[in-house]
Amino acid sequence: MKILSIVDTAYRATLEEQDDTILWLNHALRNNGAEVSILLSGNAVNYAVRGQDAAGLAFGDRRVAHPPRLDEDLARLIAAKVAVFAVEEDIRERALPADSLVAGIEKLSRAGIPEAIERFDQVWRW
Amino acid sequence: MARFVFVESRDPYECADCARFLDLVAGVRRRSHEVTLFLVQNAVLAAREGASHAGGYSELARAGVAVVADAFALRERAVDRLASGIEPSGVDRLVSLALTPQTRVIWH
Amino acid sequence: MTIGKSLTVAIMDPPYESATTATALRIIDAALRQAQVVTVFAYEGAVSMTMKAQQPHANPVKGTTVEQEEHPTTKDWIAGLFALARQTGAKLDWINCGLCVDERGAGETIDGPRRGSPKDFFEAVKLSDGVIVIPTH
Numbered sequence: 253m254k255i256l257s258i259v260d261t262a263y264r265a266t267l268e269e270q271d272d273t274i275l276w277l278n279h280a281l282r283n284n285g286a287e288v289s290i291l292l293s294g295n296a297v298n299y300a301v302r303g304q305d306a307a308g309l310a311f312g313d314r315r316v317a318h319p320p321r322l323d324e325d326l327a328r329l330i331a332a333k334v335a336v337f338a339v340e341e342d343i344r345e346r347a348l349p350a351d352s353l354v355a356g357i358e359k360l361s362r363a364g365i366p367e368a369i370e371r372f373d374q375v376w377r378w
Numbered sequence: 379m380a381r382f383v384f385v386e387s388r389d390p391y392e393c394a395d396c397a398r399f400l401d402l403v404a405g406v407r408r409r410s411h412e413v414t415l416f417l418v419q420n421a422v423l424a425a426r427e428g429a430s431h432a433g434g435y436s437e438l439a440r441a442g443v444a445v446v447a448d449a450f451a452l453r454e455r456a457v458d459r460l461a462s463g464i465e466p467s468g469v470d471r472l473v474s475l476a477l478t479p480q481t482r483v484i485w486h
Numbered sequence: 487m488t489i490g491k492s493l494t495v496a497i498m499d500p501p502y503e504s505a506t507t508a509t510a511l512r513i514i515d516a517a518l519r520q521a522q523v524v525t526v527f528a529y530e531g532a533v534s535m536t537m538k539a540q541q542p543h544a545n546p547v548k549g550t551t552v553e554q555e556e557h558p559t560t561k562d563w564i565a566g567l568f569a570l571a572r573q574t575g576a577k578l579d580w581i582n583c584g585l586c587v588d589e590r591g592a593g594e595t596i597d598g599p600r601r602g603s604p605k606d607f608f609e610a611v612k613l614s615d616g617v618i619v620i621p622t623h
Contacts, residue, residue: 253611253612258484260395261622261623263621264623265530268589269589273529275528277556277604278607280604281604281607281608284604284605284608285608288610294395306562310611362398362402363405364402365402365405366402366405366406366408366409367409369406369482369484370380370409370411372482373480373482374482374611374617375482375484376484376496376617376619376621377484377485377619377621378486378498378619378621378622385618387505387506387509418509419505419506420505439592448509449606450512468516469509469512469513469516470516470519470520472513472516472618473493473513473516473517473520473521473616474520476493476616476617476618477491477493477521477615477616478613478616479519481616483616483617483618483619485618485619485620485621486621
């Protein structure tokens with residue numbers, strides 16, 4: 253079963269979770285044998301930018317010791333052989349610097365999505 | 379030919395990418411698949427006859443997409459008259475569609 | 487009921503925060519009347535839907551008492567779904583994501599739901615005729 257998870261909500265609870273919960277969930281599914289691919293769309297394409305830095309947060313004297321490192325999480329997914337796509341137009345509209353993107357992310361045009369989703373048995377938006 | 383059920387829960391008055399979701403629905407339909415667009419929650423606000431965004435749904439219906447609006451959501455919002463091409467139904471139909479073999483359900 | 491059919495539903499929204507909760511429960515209700523097995527994977531805030539400590543309240547704006555208000559709690563609605571399953575002979579497997587439960591302190595639930603993980607979700611998906619993933623925003 254081929255699964256495509258579409259992620260378009262970004263930075264939702266990532267600080268208290270220390271992860272993006274959907275990237276995390278899909279990595280967990282992969283670890284359990286799921287043949288999962290990810291499509292970043294909308295604001296979630298920003299996860300592909302290297303150098304995101306959420307360090308230094310504290311509430312009173314309670315420091316956030318392990319801030320999320322979403323670009324590294326994407327790189328780990330790619331290293332685990334999860335195909336990660338990102339919508340080309342969303343990257344362009346947000347002026348993501350091309351030389352700062354996580355290596356291994358494949359761009360997909362919006363026009364190409366209808367054909368692309370045919371390859372998957374399940375297409376889930378999170 | 380495959381089966382797709384797109385569920386739209388958001389309305390185009392508040393959601394910036396609702397139009398893109400409808401483009402996706404249209405794009406899948408153009409590839410000759412069997413497509414249903416099921417409107418729930420505030421998405422039905424744009425299904426009212428004369429609503430400024432109703433045209434998007436009606437256009438999909440003309441293209442052969444089955445456009446269905448959740449009857450409960452319609453009643454909850456006092457939407458009495460629907461734009462052309464939209465039919466009311468219950469979530470039991472959504473479940474029935476989801477249980478049809480090889481159907482992908484994609485929720486926005 | 488369609489003999490042998492199974493549906494998996496994944497939900498994420500916490501109760502009392504969006505229209506999605508009621509829609510999801512309506513879908514599960516409809517599914518229990520059509521399918522033999524309905525698996526619900528409650529992820530993130532949705533794990534709060536089954537919290538035993540939920541309590542109804544009075545409504546001072548409407549001037550109603552607790553009894554008059556009959557304020558819904560999602561745990562009661564879900565208890566109703568378990569009762570429906572017993573009535574129709576369907577199996578309702580309600581799985582709360584364990585890590586989500588822990589971080590929210592939502593471990594005390596009504597009877598019926600169980601603690602699980604993404605592995606359980608995937609196992610259910612593999613066996614299901616249909617899957618509905620309801621996202622959050």
